[in-house]
Amino acid sequence: MKKSALQIARAAYQPKLPKALKGSLKIQEGAPTQSVADQDAIAKLFPNTYGMPVLSFIESNEVKNYPAINAGVILSGGQAPGGHNVIAGLFDGLKALNKDSRLYGFLLGPGGLVDHKYIELTQDIIDEYRNTGGFDIIGSGRTKLETEDQFDKGLQIIKELNIKALVIIGGDDSNTNACVLAEYYKKNNTGVQVIGCPKTIDGDLKNEMIETSFGFDTACKVYSEVIGNIQRDCNSAKKYWHFIKLMGRSASHIALECALQTQPNICIISEEVEAKNMSLDDVVTYIAKIVADRAAQGNNFGTVLIPEGLIEFIPAMKRLIAELNDFLAHNSNEFAMIKKSEQRNYIINHLSSENSAIYASLPEGVARQLSLDRDPHGNVQVSLIETEKLLSEMVSKKLAEWKAEGKYNGKFAAQHHFFGYEGRCAAPSNFDADYCYSLGYTAAMLIGEGKTGYMSSVRNTTKPADQWIAGGVPVTMMMNMERRHGEMKPVIQKALVKLDGAPFKHFVAQREQWAKETCYVYPGPIQYFGPTEVCDQPTETLKLEQA
C-alpha cells in the first residue's frame, strides 16, 4: 500500500500512556456498584457480572508473571478515528504481559466471530496501522451479537484458537451485547472473558466513569476544520447562508462541540427542541428571525449547524411520522393504486387534521420522501431526509412571506453541506491516538487480571496523559431497562446533550451574540507535530464538563 508522507511520518508517533500502565501495576478495587436504574431487573439478568467494583490500576513494585494469553478483537458498528490504536495498545499490552501472547482479529465485525472469519494480528500488521484512521485492519460490521446460537458458534472458534478473552470495540449497543456475552460465557463456565471499549464519534456513550467515547475528538475537529473554512468563505463572499448538517444519529453532541469550536450564527440542538416542544415551524421561524435580523444590518450571510437526528426530536414530526407509518401500513394496497401526482393530496385528505397541516406545509420533495422511501419494515426512512435542504427551503418561504408583509428586506441564498463520512476515518488526533492506545492497553491489563464484563476506562482526560487514570467499569453499572421493539431490554443509557450541562449552558450564554455579530472561529486542520496548545487539546465539551 502506497503511503502518504504524513502517514509515514505519523507512523513513528509513540502514543502517551497513563503513568500506571508504564510498568508493573496492581488493581485498586472500589465499592460494589449498582446499575444507574432498574437495579433489581438488571441484577436478575446479570447474576454473574452485576455489582462488581470499579477498578483502577496503580503503579506497583511487584513484578508479576503472566501466562501467554490468546485474545480476540472485534470492531463493531460505524467507524471512529483511533480504532487501530485501540488494537495496537491491546497488542502491545498483551505482549507486555507475556511476549508469547497472541491476538486474533475477527473480520468485518461481530459476524466474523459467528462465521469463524479471522486473521492473526502479527507485529508486522499492527505496525502498519499505528496512528492511522479507519477500521480497515480487520473491517467492521453491524451484525448484532444477541442470540445464544451466535454465542455458541463464537465459542467454537474461541476454543479452537485457545482464546481466553474477547475485546469488543463498539458503541452503547455493542457494549451492552458484550456484557450479555460476558454473562453467558461466565454462566456456562467457559473461562472466556469479554471486555468492551467505548467507541462512537456521536459522543453519546459517556457517563460518570466513561468521560468520552473515542473518535468524538477527531471527528469533531475534522468537521470544525471544514465548518471554519466555510465560515471564512461565508464572511469573505458575504452572500450565502450555509446550512450544514452534521452526523450523529440521535444526540447533538457533535453539533454542539462544533458550535463551541467555530461559533456559527446558529446551531440547533435537538434535545432543546424536544424539551421546549418546538414544532418544525418554530425551528424555521427561529432561523428565519436571525436571518432577517442580520439582513437588517446588511449581513445577508451566515451559518447554521443542524444535528442529523433533528426531525425525530420534533414532537409534532414524530407524531406525523407515526401516523404516516400506521396509515400507509394499513392502506398500502389502496395507496399503490393512487396516481403519483395525486398521492400528496390523498395523504393530506386522510391524515388527522394536525398531522395533515404539517404534512401540507412540507416542501414537495420531502413530502414525497416521507410517503415513498420506506425501509423493508414499511417505515419512513427519516435518516434519508435532507434536513439541511428542508430547513433552508422552509426558511426561504417564510422570508418571502415576511417580505410581502414588509417585515424583511434582504437577499437569501443558501448552500448545503452534510458532513459525516469525512470525519469517521480521519487519522486520530493526538488525543484520540493516546486515548485509544491507552484504552486498548488497559483492556489487555483487565484481561491479564482475569476480569470480564468490564469496559476499559481511562479517566482524568483533560489532564496530561501521564496523569490519566486507567481501569475498568462494570458494564452493568451503566445499564437501565428500556423498551426496544416492544420488549423491555437491559441497555446502556444513551447520553443525550444535557440542557443543564456546562457545554450547553456555555453555548446558550453566547449564542445571541454569535447570531447577531459575526464571531466565527477558524480552527484549521488537526495538527500532529506543532506546539502542544495546538496539538494536544481535548474537545471543548470535555474541558467544560470536567472544569
Next chain:
Amino acid sequence: MKKSALQIARAAYQPKLPKALKGSLKIQEGAPTQSVADQDAIAKLFPNTYGMPVLSFIESNEVKNYPAINAGVILSGGQAPGGHNVIAGLFDGLKALNKDSRLYGFLLGPGGLVDHKYIELTQDIIDEYRNTGGFDIIGSGRTKLETEDQFDKGLQIIKELNIKALVIIGGDDSNTNACVLAEYYKKNNTGVQVIGCPKTIDGDLKNEMIETSFGFDTACKVYSEVIGNIQRDCNSAKKYWHFIKLMGRSASHIALECALQTQPNICIISEEVEAKNMSLDDVVTYIAKIVADRAAQGNNFGTVLIPEGLIEFIPAMKRLIAELNDFLAHNSNEFAMIKKSEQRNYIINHLSSENSAIYASLPEGVARQLSLDRDPHGNVQVSLIETEKLLSEMVSKKLAEWKAEGKYNGKFAAQHHFFGYEGRCAAPSNFDADYCYSLGYTAAMLIGEGKTGYMSSVRNTTKPADQWIAGGVPVTMMMNMERRHGEMKPVIQKALVKLDGAPFKHFVAQREQWAKETCYVYPGPIQYFGPTEVCDQPTETLKLEQA
C-alpha cells in the same frame, strides 16, 4: 475576533522568499514578447502594453532609493487560500521600497474601486491576517471592470488618494481586465500602473510563465484530505460507492490533482470526455463497468471523482442544452400553460429525435431541473445540476439492467459529496503561504520599477523557495482572441487539462490498476509544523509538469 490556537501559532510563520527579493535587486529583461495567438489583433488592441519583455529580478549590490508609493489592491472573484498573504507581501514590499509607502484596499471586489469604497491597510490590520485563509480582510466581489466609465470613476479615487499603482488579484478574466485597464490608464497618460496576480483554486490560469495559480495547492490538499478520509471509511465499511463532485467550473485540474493524491477507483476528466466525444451513456457505462468488475471480485464499494464542469464537456449534452434553451425561449408562453406533470412528455415530443432520446433517459429530477430552473437570461443553469447524483442514479439503473441480463450480481449503494466551499478559504499551506507572499512582494517590486500591464510571476516553484525566480510577465503575452457573448475579445487563454501532459498521462498509466484493486492513499490534513517532506511539498501536478 477570537482566534483558534492554530491561528495564533500560525501568525508567527515568516513566509519564505526567493533569494533575489531578500535585499537589493535589479531587473533582467528578456526579449520582446508576442501573444500566444492572434498577434496582430492583440497588438492593435494594446498598443501601449504589447510586446514588453519578460522580467526577472536578480540580486544586486546597488542600493536604490525609491520614493514613497501609495498603492491600491483589489480581490476579484472567488476566494482562494493565500489572498491575505499576497496583500501582506505587497505591503511588506512597498514598505521595503520606502517606509512611508501606503496601501489602500478596495472593498468587496472591483466594485469598491468604482464606488470609492476602501480602507487603508495599516500594519496592525496586515498583521492580523498573515497566513490566514479567506478574503475577509477587504472582501471580494464579481463586478467586472470593463467599461471606460468604470475606469474613469476609478481614476477619481485613485487621484484623490494619490495612488500610483493598482494590484488586481484575480483569475484569467480579472487579469485580462487588469490589462485592459493598464492599457487605458497608460494611453491616457494617467501615470497609474496596473499589476495582476494569478489567483484561482481551479488551476486553469497557468502557462509557460505562470507555473500555477495560487490557492490550487491548498484547496486540492483540503479536498484530498477529506477524499482520503472517505476512502478509508469506504475501505473499512466496504458497502458504499462514494460519488464525489469537486469544484472547478471548466477545467478538471482539481479532480486530476486529487486523483493523483488519493488514487480513487475512478476519476472522470472532462477534457478527455470531450476529446473522445463520449455521451452521457458512455460515461455511465464506463463507471458501471468498473462497479460490476469490482463486484465480481466481491468488492461492492469504491470512489468516483467527478469534476464540476463535466456536463458541459459532454458534446451530446451540450447540444441538448442548446436546443432546450432555444426551444423554451421560443415557446415560453405555450410551455407555461402545460401542466407540471405533463411538461416532461411535452419536451420529449418536441425536441429533435437525438436530443429527445437523451432527455428521456435522464432521471426525473434532473430533467425537471433542466426545464424549470433557468437563469435570468432564460438559460438552463448547468451548475445547479447535481452531477454526482445524476451519475449514481444512472449507474444504478444500468446495473439493474445488467442484473436482469445476468451480467452483474452485486449490491450497489451510493453516498454523495460535493466539495468546494470547504477548501477555498482554508489557511494557506506552506507552499501557498510562501508563493502568495512572494507574488505580493514581487508585485511591489514591479511597482517600484514603474512597470504596468504585467502579471506578478514566481517560477521554479518545485525547488526550495530561495531558488524561486521572481519577475513579471506581460499580460498580453498570454492572450488570444475568443468569442464571448457573440463578440471577439482579447482574453487570457484558459488552461484546460492537457491530454498529452505529464499529470494526465501519469494518471492514465495507473487508473486501470486503481479501478481494479484498492490503492487508496490517505494524505491527511495539511500540516504546518512538521517535517519538510510533509509540510513543504508542491502539488503532484506541478511536480509532474516541472519534472
